[in-house]
């Protein structure tokens with residue numbers, strides 16, 4: 001998984017948090033490839049779950065602050081992802097799936113959600129910023 005500029009949406013905080021999301025996903029994959037212990041893998045998976053929760057809350061607060069109209073719909077998408085992610089954790093705990101499967105799920109979800117959904121938030125914010133610049137210039 002390589003970070004690519006196509007994920008850069010032009011919002012400082014969201015971009016920063018997305019990069020960190022990538023970093024954490026990669027650290028799970030790397031630790032597993034290096035044969036890390038089950039306890040270590042469990043601890044990294046907990047980090048990814050907590051980080052996802054934090055990141056979604058952060059994004060939701062950014063949406064509220066910018067008066068994003070489809071906040072509720074976007075929040076439901078986050079909640080659905082958290083439910084799916086927790087199912088993957090249960091599978092891992094039961095020894096039925098490997099950490100890389102959880103990461104692969106998260107990665108494909110992340111790339112689709114960033115490009116299709118988060119980009120709509122950042123477009124909304126950037127359009128608003130541009131129109132307020134124009135109106136204050138008048």
Ligand SMILES: [Fe+2]
Pocket residue numbers: 059074078113117118
């Ligand atoms: Fe989002």
